Amino acid sequence: MQTGTPTLFGRAALLDAVAARLGAGGGVALHGPEGIGKTALLDAVAAAARARGELVVRLRPAPGERRLPYAGVADLVAQLPPGALAALPPAHRTALAVLRRGTAPRAGTPALARRLVLPGLLAHCARARSVLLVIDDVQWLDAESAELIGFAMRRRPGPRVRVVAAQRFPDPAGRHRAARLCPAPVADLLVPPLAADDLTALLEAHGLPCRTASRLHQASGGNPFLALTLGGAAGAGPAWRPAPLPEPARAMLRRRIDALPAPVAGTLLVAALATEPTVTTLIRAGHEDAGRDLRAAAAAGLIELHGESIRFVPPALATVLAEDAGAARRAGVHDALANAALDETDNVRHRALRSGRPDADVATDLVAAAERALGRGDGRTAAELYLLAADRCPRSLAAARFDWLVAAAGTALTVGAPTTAGRAAEAVLAAADAPARHRVTARLVLIDLAGQALADMGETFAAALQEAGDDVTLIAPVRLRLTWAAMLAGDPATAADWAVGAAAAAQSAGDPATEAMALSALAQIQRVRGEPRWARTLERSLALPAPLAPGWLHMGPRYLAARFAMVDDRLDEARAELLRLLALADQDRTGEALVEVLRSLSEVASRAGRCRDALRYAHRAVAAAQQAGLSPGPTWYTAAVAELTGGSLAAAAGYARRGVRASEQEGDRLYLRRNLHALGLAELRAGETRPGVAALRRLRELEGGATDPMIVRWRGDLAGGLAALGEHAAAELMLAEARAAAAPLGEHPGVAGYLDRATAVVLSESGRADAAVRLSAAAARHFAELRQPIEQAHALLVQGSAERRRRRYAAARGAIGAALALFLAADAKPWTEQTERALARTEGGSTQPADLGLTSTEARIAGLVRDGASNREIANQLYLSVKTVEATLTRVYRKLGVRSRTQLSSRLPAAGPAPTRVFPDSVTVVDA
Secondary structure (H helix, E strand, C coil): CCCCCCCCCCCHHHHHHHHHHHCCCCEEEEEECCCCHHHHHHHHHHHHHHHCCCCCEEEEHHHHCCCCHHHHHHHHHHHHCCCHHHCCCCHHHHHHHHHHCCCCCCCCCHHHHHHHHHHHHHHHHHHHHHEEEEEECCHCCHHHHHHHHHHHHHCCCCCCCEEEEECCCCCCCCCHHHHHHCCCCEEEEECCCCCCCHHHHHHHHCCCCHHHHHHHHHHHCCHHHHHHHHHHHHHCCCCCCCCCCCCHHHHHHHHHHCCCCCHHHHHHHHHHHCCCHHHHHHCCCCCCCHHHHHHHHHHCCCCEEEEEEEEECHHHHHHHHHHHHHHHHHHHHHHHHHHCCHHHHHHHHHHHHHHCCCHHHHHHHHHHHHHHHHHCCCCCHHHHHHHHHCCCCHHHHHHHHHHHHHHHHHHHHCCHHHHHHHHHHHHHHHCCCHHHHHHHHHHHHHHHHHCCCHCCCCCHHHHHHHHHCCCCCHHHHHHHHHHHHHHHHCCCHHHHHHHHHHHHHHHHHHHHHHHHHHHHHHHHHHHHHHCCHHHHHHHHHHHCHHHHHHHHHHHHHHHHHHHHHHHCCCCCCCCCCCCHHHHHHCCCCHHHHHHHHHHHHHHHHHCCCCCCHHHHHHHHHHHHHHCCCCCCCCHHHHHHHHHHHHCHHHHHHHHHHHHHHHHHHCCHHHHHHHHHHHHHHHHHHCCHHHHHHHHHHHHHCCCCCCCCCCCCHHHHHHHHHHCCCHHHHHHHHHHHHHHCCCCCCCCHHHHHHHHHHHHHHHHHHHCCCCHHHHHHHHHHHHHHCHHHHHHHHHHHHHHHHHHCCCCCCHHHHHHHHHHHHHHHHHCHHHHHHHHHHHHHHHHHHHCCCHCCCCHHHHHHHHHHHCCCCCCCHHHHHHHCHHHHHHHHHHHHHHHHHCCCHHHHHHHHCCCCCCCCCCCCCCCCCCCC
């Protein structure tokens, strides 16, 4: 798009399709529901056309103008140059004078003159410059103007007159009304909902926090207007609480419903109130023509049909249908659904929903149904039924109500139903007579719902400790969460103190599950701090007899042991255990546990060279976290890692940037560091060296007490980036720091390979290619021993780059070709593309500045000298001092045996594509 074009998110492909059609002549008809972004697209198309110097005529009819004859034509003519009007024949000018008044012409005005006015005007304007007619909201254009514009386009005004028209869909006047206003050939394009990533970017651009933006995609169905409206209504409330439906959004959805025939709307009401709506359910409830009605609703874009199942798009449509129906009508529908239910649980639920009055029999039936649902592993249904039972609870069962609310909150939390969990927990805290143990449990649920944003839960923590008193059964879980909060805040010393206290309290309380989680957290802290006793702590945790509930798998010793196996390069062991945990988490549909296991499987697959698996697991984790309302920072980090190996560098950078913002917003220093690492790698590999180094330098500032180099291997990446910038002394210091941190680990092949490869990069960038070849070859052997093909191939790529600097092209082709074979076998797409480019530069001994034995900084400076830049211009462009440029240029003269800028230019080849940068350890090793 041209400068000045409005910023759009997720519409690049659609804009390209519009531009292609208009560029070849003809017209574009855009269709989509209200709020989908048609006007924004038209704004972008019009802005681009104006930037090209075209005459843009914009029509924006309003609903009240539909019955005002010739209002659209009057608006169109008013925007044309005055010279075009003077060139018309007298009869046409007379007709035009009448039309511009927006009134019906008198009998004396020839019909043909009226019809030929627009073709003549547009043809005259098109002689001077191209004309683009942009018509928004075609459904409100008056019929007379539509007829005249359509006639003008059928007269084939030529390729310099184009039309782009947008029409709301569904429209009772017909979908193809916009197409009839366009000259042939016409591209008929549907404006789809925005994808989750694009909508999140849009909402973030409007100032909404990442976590809120992420969950609004599901609520809005990808409709930008609805998402922005819901986001504005969400305010600063808890992340789990759904935003109230504002009146503008409600009115928009109501208009879509009102456009449907009454029988179709009636069928949709039954679907809105059904537990899991299917075509068969609606037929059993008395709607014999449900199939026909649902097809009509799907054609109107209100629902999606997947076999028998029905899904509203957006889900808020079901809310509007139910609320507008009124209590009496809803009761009748619930009666019909209760009678139609084949499942006893579904029958109980609909009987309960017929009325909001307390009823002891209904409440006890709901509890029994909830327990049956738990027995078959349906925690989501169980949580909803427990909460409904509490809502229908009479005074006589008031004591049991708190048990039901706590059961609803805890069950909903573990299955990833944050709205139900939050409602139940707040109901407990709203009751003045709730027992202390229930109040503490409710506060713990709200703390867990905060996800990574535990830094904002200080008051809740304080209240929970106060209400827990001396009860160790309550103190232990509160201390456990204080441990997690301190870990996220980057305070390992405080986290260790809380973990020790939590384990002691849990042991006193006879609570092995909490004790195991506390010891697991302590082992993680000890490992991060480089304390060897972490292994003994983990053994104590694993030895506890009681298994953890599936919902807490990701906080237990088995999961942590799998993470440590991954960090220690025991990838087969890690994968086997994670697959066993996935079977448990997936079977119970546990929200956060499922997300965390998927994340770890993705990271293991990335390092093991199974790039397709890595992407699949990562994208599953992102979707599951969004559905469960979890913090997006960790899953966006995992997606960035997967994209770095098997997807695209641009996607990796996008995920990492959003992960950085999400972690910053939630005060999560742990994943802020991880996302900065992924972002730095994506920038470095894309050739954006300075931003990449800046991200890694920021990570270093945040590192705090984390010393174990196996967990996040970032120091070598920073050293390589510094060397690429010509900061060789700083790169050497960073390598020394990395080796000092790794010294306690001994000769671990993974650490040795990582450090050798990082050192090889720095040596190669510093002009010591011989040593770089030896170290990179050693690194490749280490990674081959560990069966890590991506890491091995990366080391071979570094080796090939160093061989090329020695001008040993056959050896370079051999190393780079071996790397390419490994990358292809792993389906590592971004690596494959980079390696193919590197291999092409070795064919036939082709030379670039770097092939003359120069480092990358020397090659860049030499190339700029060849192109005529002064030393000061070079310094400004490369962000170096003039003295650094002068010293580097002296080294270049010495290496090439020249004495002047003229001789230097004669030694260099003509300007070509810049050499691909190769940086160390672009496969991230994640936190434990």
